[in-house]
Amino acid sequence: MKTISRRGLLAASTVASLPWASARAQGSYPSQPVRLVVPYAPGGGSDFTGRLIAQKLQETAGFTVIVDNRAGAAGMLGTEVVARAPADGYTLLYADVAHGINPAVYPKAKYDPVKSFAPITLVGAAPQVLVAHPSFPANSLKELLAMPREQQKAIAVGTPGQGSGPHLTYELLRARIGLELVHVPYKGGGPALNDAINGQIPLVMNAMPPVMPHLQSGKLKALAIATPQRHPRLPEVQTYAESAPGVVVYNWYGFLAPAGTPPEVTSRLAEHIARILALPDVKEKFDGAFLDTMPQGSVEMARFLDEEVRQWKAVAVQTGISLD
Secondary structure (H helix, E strand, O other), X not given: OOOOOOOOOOOOOOOOOOHHHHHHHHHHOOOOOEEEEEOXXXXXXXXXXXXXXXHHHHHXXXXXXEEEEOOOHHHHHHHHHHHOOOOOOOEEEEEEOHHHHHHHHOOOOOOOOOOOEEEEEEEEEEEEEEEEOOOOOOOXXXXXXXXXXXXXXXXXXXXXXXXXHHHHHHHHHHHHHOOOOEEEEOOOHXXXXXXXXXXXXOEEEEEHHHHHHHHHHXXXXXXXXXXOOOOOOOOOOOEHHHOOOOOOOEEEEEEEEEOXXXXXXXXXXXXXXXXXXXXXXXXXXXXXXXXXXXXXXXXXXXXXXXXXXXXXXXXXXXXXXXXX
16 A cells, blocks of 8 residues: 655654653563553454454564553543553553544543654554445536535535544545535444435445445445545545545554653564564455555654644634534
């Protein structure tokens, strides 16, 4: 997969590492179990991929990794737990696209998505896809945009919920190219996709993993995909960028540590995770889940996060989105 690192600068750590933490990290790290906080309930994409890598860290590197599902507040609860944890490498966050979105749309977020964390590595990603019921008259985003304005404004688009990645993707399109639809936030992606399959809503935005089985079965059709170039899994589907230059959105996964975690720890973890992502069985499982592996270390992840945060802050300001 082509790299999706974005422009930006490596954020400076705001929490200095304690001498004892640094000394311990440089010596026998890890000398105790590592807690991996997944800020969502068990069963989703974050939980599946996070547990897979945690298991492989144990099998291949001798780590003892305890996965701690801390769901709540759109992922912010678990994220705050890690932001407040000691910067010693023994509490890590398994973050996703919401990490950059939440502070932009939730004013009460108690952490900075960049300054509160030390990047370790990106892990994998799946692009956002705009899908439709097969009977929908447009077959691409270009054709949707060519519809009369008043007709467009009456078309509903479902997303997994307010403040979700797909919702902000729609808002990004609205801000960039003036696409004006009726946003229908669901309580999860599954109900939105089911309604689209049953013809109760014409359009849905979601990431590739949940939509691909329905595209393969013909129950839904894809109008656009948010990659820089056409995706090998959907080569006939136009990109968002073909109609909306610069609109590239991934549902990504990656590891973060509290700010101030010694670079010896983060680099060691990044090296182990890169080797894990190259394992044939891991690549097979990612591929089976319609995810692309993306081993990019701390510098690349820092640049990517910086661009993500700036993009979603700009969308929130332009559209006036502010959630409690």
